[in-house]
Amino acid sequence: MENRYHSPNQETPKGLTVFIDQQIRADFDQLDCANLNLTNPIASKLILLKKDGRLSVKFPNGEFCDFPYYFKNVEKILDGIRSHSQGFSHSDAFEGFIRTTQTIEKKLYSGVSLRPGENVKDLWDEIIKKVNLISSESQSLRSLMERLLEVPFLQKFESSIIVLHLKGQTKAELLGILWRSEKIQALVQIKEFNSFFNSIKKSKIKSFSNDTFPKMDLPFNGTFLAKEVTSRRYSMVAMVSRHDFLSYSVDEIKLFETCIDLLQPHFERLIDQEFSDQRISELRVCLKNFPLPLKVRDSVSGTSFLNDLCSSELQDKDSFFNKNIQNSFTLDLYDSDELRHYAFDLFHFQRISLLGELLNTLRHELSNPLFGLKLGSQLFTMMDVQEDSKELMKEIGKNIGRCQTIIENFSNLYQVQNEPKPISIKKIIDESIILSKSESRETKKIVEYFDDTESLELNVSLIFVVQILFNLIVNASQAMRNSAYSRDLKVIITSKNDQVCIDVIDSGPDIPSDTQSQLFKPFFTTKSQGTGLGLVLSRNLAIKMGGNLEYLVNNKAKGAHFRLTLPRR
Amino acid sequence: MIKLLIIEDELLIQQSLKKLFELKGFKVDTSASGKVAIDLILNNDYDRIISDLMLNDISGFDVIEESKKRFTSEEISKKFVIMTAYNSPQVLLRANAYQCKLIHKPWDDLEAAMKTMTE
Numbered sequence: 012m013e014n015r016y017h018s019p020n021q022e023t024p025k026g027l028t029v030f031i032d033q034q035i036r037a038d039f040d041q042l043d044c045a046n047l048n049l050t051n052p053i054a055s056k057l058i059l060l061k062k063d064g065r066l067s068v069k070f071p072n073g074e075f076c077d078f079p080y081y082f083k084n085v086e087k088i089l090d091g092i093r094s095h096s097q098g099f100s101h102s103d104a105f106e107g108f109i110r111t112t113q114t115i116e117k118k119l120y121s122g123v124s125l126r127p128g129e130n131v132k133d134l135w136d137e138i139i140k141k142v143n144l145i146s147s148e149s150q151s152l153r154s155l156m157e158r159l160l161e162v163p164f165l166q167k168f169e170s171s172i173i174v175l176h177l178k179g180q181t182k183a184e185l186l187g188i189l190w191r192s193e194k195i196q197a198l199v200q201i202k203e204f205n206s207f208f209n210s211i212k213k214s215k216i217k218s219f220s221n222d223t224f225p226k227m228d229l230p231f232n233g234t235f236l237a238k239e240v241t242s243r244r245y246s247m248v249a250m251v252s253r254h255d256f257l258s259y260s261v262d263e264i265k266l267f268e269t270c271i272d273l274l275q276p277h278f279e280r281l282i283d284q285e286f287s288d289q290r291i292s293e294l295r296v297c298l299k300n301f302p303l304p305l306k307v308r309d310s311v312s313g314t315s316f317l318n319d320l321c322s323s324e325l326q327d328k329d330s331f332f333n334k335n336i337q338n339s340f341t342l343d344l345y346d347s348d349e350l351r352h353y354a355f356d357l358f359h360f361q362r363i364s365l366l367g368e369l370l371n372t373l374r375h376e377l378s379n380p381l382f383g384l385k386l387g388s389q390l391f392t393m394m395d396v397q398e399d400s401k402e403l404m405k406e407i408g409k410n411i412g413r414c415q416t417i418i419e420n421f422s423n424l425y426q427v428q429n430e431p432k433p434i435s436i437k438k439i440i441d442e443s444i445i446l447s448k449s450e451s452r453e454t455k456k457i458v459e460y461f462d463d464t465e466s467l468e469l470n471v472s473l474i475f476v477v478q479i480l481f482n483l484i485v486n487a488s489q490a491m492r493n494s495a496y497s498r499d500l501k502v503i504i505t506s507k508n509d510q511v512c513i514d515v516i517d518s519g520p521d522i523p524s525d526t527q528s529q530l531f532k533p534f535f536t537t538k539s540q541g542t543g544l545g546l547v548l549s550r551n552l553a554i555k556m557g558g559n560l561e562y563l564v565n566n567k568a569k570g571a572h573f574r575l576t577l578p579r580r
Numbered sequence: 581m582i583k584l585l586i587i588e589d590e591l592l593i594q595q596s597l598k599k600l601f602e603l604k605g606f607k608v609d610t611s612a613s614g615k616v617a618i619d620l621i622l623n624n625d626y627d628r629i630i631s632d633l634m635l636n637d638i639s640g641f642d643v644i645e646e647s648k649k650r651f652t653s654e655e656i657s658k659k660f661v662i663m664t665a666y667n668s669p670q671v672l673l674r675a676n677a678y679q680c681k682l683i684h685k686p687w688d689d690l691e692a693a694m695k696t697m698t699e
Contacts, residue, residue, distance in 0.1 A: 375665075378665055378685075378686065379590045379593065379665070379685075380590070380592065381686070382590075382593060382685055382686040383590050383591075383592030383593040383596060384592065385686065386592070386593055386596035386597060386600065386690070387592055387595075387596045389596075389600070389690050390596045390599050390600050390603075393600065393603055394599075394603065415686065
C-alpha cells in the first residue's frame with residue numbers, strides 16, 4: 012500500500028501564518044519577521060492578541076499563553092516559531108512548543124502580578140524611563156541612591172543604601188538615605204563586608220532580614236532587598252527596605268534586581284567620577300606638600316601648571332583641576348636651571364626617610380636591653396655593696412639614661428608629623444644642640460633668650476627647624492675646628508613683631524665677600540667632603556615654614572652670622 | 581609573704597625585677613614563657629602576676645585569658661599587671677576590658693612603678 016504521507020500529491024507543509032494584533036504591531040517593527048506570513052485573522056493559524064494587558068495566543072483549536080504582556084514575551088515566541096517553522100504545520104507539535112514557551116515565559120514574567128487593567132509593558136517602560144532619568148540627573152552615588160526611591164515600584168520603600176568596596180581599600184563604605192530624608196554614611200570593616208557580600212551573592216531570593224547580618228549593623232528595621240554588583244574596580248551591595256517585617260513579593264524582588272542591573276553602568280560611571288575626585292584631592296595634597304617643584308601636564312590638552320614651590324609661575328590651578336585632571340596627567344620635575352639641585356634634594360629626602368625607618372627599628376631593638384641594664388644598675392645601687400661601687404652603678408645608670416634619651420630624640424626627630432604642633436623654642440634649641448653634640452664637642456655653646464622667647468611656643472615643624480639649626484651648628488663647629496681663635500658658638504633668640512629670629516654666630520674665620528654671595532647656591536662648598544646643599548636645603552625648609560634663612564654681614568665682629576626667622580603664629 | 585609571678589622574656593629585666601622585689605621582701609617566681617607561666621598560675625597561689633605583653637610564645641593577654649579557668653574577672657583585675665612598650669589604643673582597650681593595670685616600659689621612677697605593681 013502506498014504511503015500517503017510520501018505521495019507527491021501530498022500537500023506540502025505551509026509556513027505558519029500569524030496574525031498580530033494592531034495594538035502590539037508597533038513593537039515588532041524592529042524584529043525580522045520575514046519568515047512569517049503576517050496576514051488577516053481569518054487566514055492565520057496563529058493569532059497574537061493583546062487583551063487587557065495580557066498576551067493571548069489563539070489557535071484555530073483553542074487559546075494558550077495567557078500571561079502579562081511584555082513585548083519580550085512575543086519576541087521569544089516568534090523566535091521559537093522562526094527556528095521551528097518547518098515543524099509547525101502540525102498543530103500538536105506547535106501546541107507542545109507553545110506550552111514549553113508558556114512555562115518559560117511564566118517563570119520569567121508571571122510573578123509580576125498586576126492590578127486589573129495594569130500593563131506590564133507600561134510599567135516596564137515607566138521604570139526604564141525613570142531609571143534613565145534619575146541616573147542621568149544624578150551627579151553622585153548618594154543622589155542616585157536617593158532618587159532610586161522615585162522608581163514606580165519602589166515608591167513604597169523608605170530607605171535605600173549601598174555598601175561599596177573599592178578594590179584595594181581596607182574599608183568599605185556604607186552610604187544612602189534612610190526614611191527618605193536622613194542621610195547616612197559609615198565605614199564597614201572589610202572582613203564584615205566580604206562575608207556580607209558573599210551571603211548576598213549566594214542567596215537566590217535576595218530578600219533578607221536585618222538580624223541575618225548582626226555584624227553589619229544595618230540601619231534597617233525588619234526586612235530588606237539586596238543585590239550585589241561587581242566590576243573590575245569595586246564590589247557593591249545595593250539595598251532597599253520598607254522598614255517592615257513583611258516579606259517581599261516575587262515581583263518586587265524581580266523588579267528590584269532588574270532595576271539594579273539597569274543601573275549598573277551608571278554606578279560604574281559615578282564611582283569612576285568619585286574615584287577621580289578622590290584622585291584629584293590626593294593630587295592636590297601631594298602637590299601642596301611635595302618638596303620639589305613639579306610640573307603637572309594634562310596629557311590631552313597639553314596645558315600645565317607648577318606646584319607651590321614655583322608660585323611665581325602659578326596659573327589658575329582650580330580651573331585646571333576641574334577641567335583637565337579628569338582625563339590623565341603627567342608629573343615632571345620642573346625643568347629649570349635649578350632642576351639639578353632639586354634632584355639632589357630628592358635623594359636627600361629619600362635618605363632622611365630611610366634614616367627614620369632605621370632609627371625606629373633601632374629604638375625598638377635597643378629599648379629592651381637598655382631598660383634591662385638600667386634596672387640592673389638600679390638593683391646594684393639598692394643592694395648592700397660598697398659606697399664607691401654604688402657611685403659607679405649610679406654613673407652607669409645615668410649613662411644608660413643618656414642612651415635612652417638620645418635614641419628617643421633621634422627617632423622623635425624623624426617621626427612623620429602630619430600637622431605642626433606648638434613646640435617651645437627651648438625644646439627646639441636643646442634638641443638641636445644634643446643632636447649636634449658629636450660634631451661640636453670642642454665648641455663652647457652659649458644660648459641666650461631675649462624678649463621672653465624662652466617660654467614661647469612656635470607652630471612649626473620640629474624636624475625642619477632642628478634640621479636647619481643642626482646644619483648651622485655643625486657648619487660653625489667645623490669652621491672653627493682648625494681656628495686659632497676661641498671656639499665660641501652663640502645662639503641668640505629674639506623676637507620682633509610677629510617673627511622670631513634665631514641667630515647662630517660663630518667665632519671662626521671670616522667668610523670672604525665673594526664667598527658670601529655664593530653661600531645659598533646649590534653645590535657651592537668650601538669643604539672637601541661637602542655637597543654644597545646644606546644651606547640651600549635649610550633655606551628651602553625655612554621658606555616652606557613661612558620664614559627665611561639669611562647670612563648677615565657683620566663688619567665689626569669676626570666669624571659667620573646666620574639668621575633664621577620663623578613666624579610666631 | 582606576698583607571692584609574685586613575673587613573666588618576662590628579656591632575662592636581664594626579669595632577673596633584675598626579681599631581685600628588686602626580693603629586696604623589698606616579696607617572694608618571686610619567674611617565667612620567660614607564657615605557656616609555662618599558665619601552668620604556674622593554675623598550680624600556685626600568686627598574689628600578683630606581672631606579665632610582659634609581647635612574650636616570645638604568646639601575649640600577656642593570652643595568659644590572662646587562660647587564667648580565667650581559675651579566676652573570676654574580679655580576681656583577674658586585681659592580680660594582673662601588664663607591662664608594655666606599646667601603648668597603642670588597642671592595647672589600652674584590652675587592658676581596660678580586663679580592668680587590669682597597665683605599666684609602660686621603660687619607666688622613669690622605679691619606686692613608683694614597683695609600688696603600682698604590688699599595690
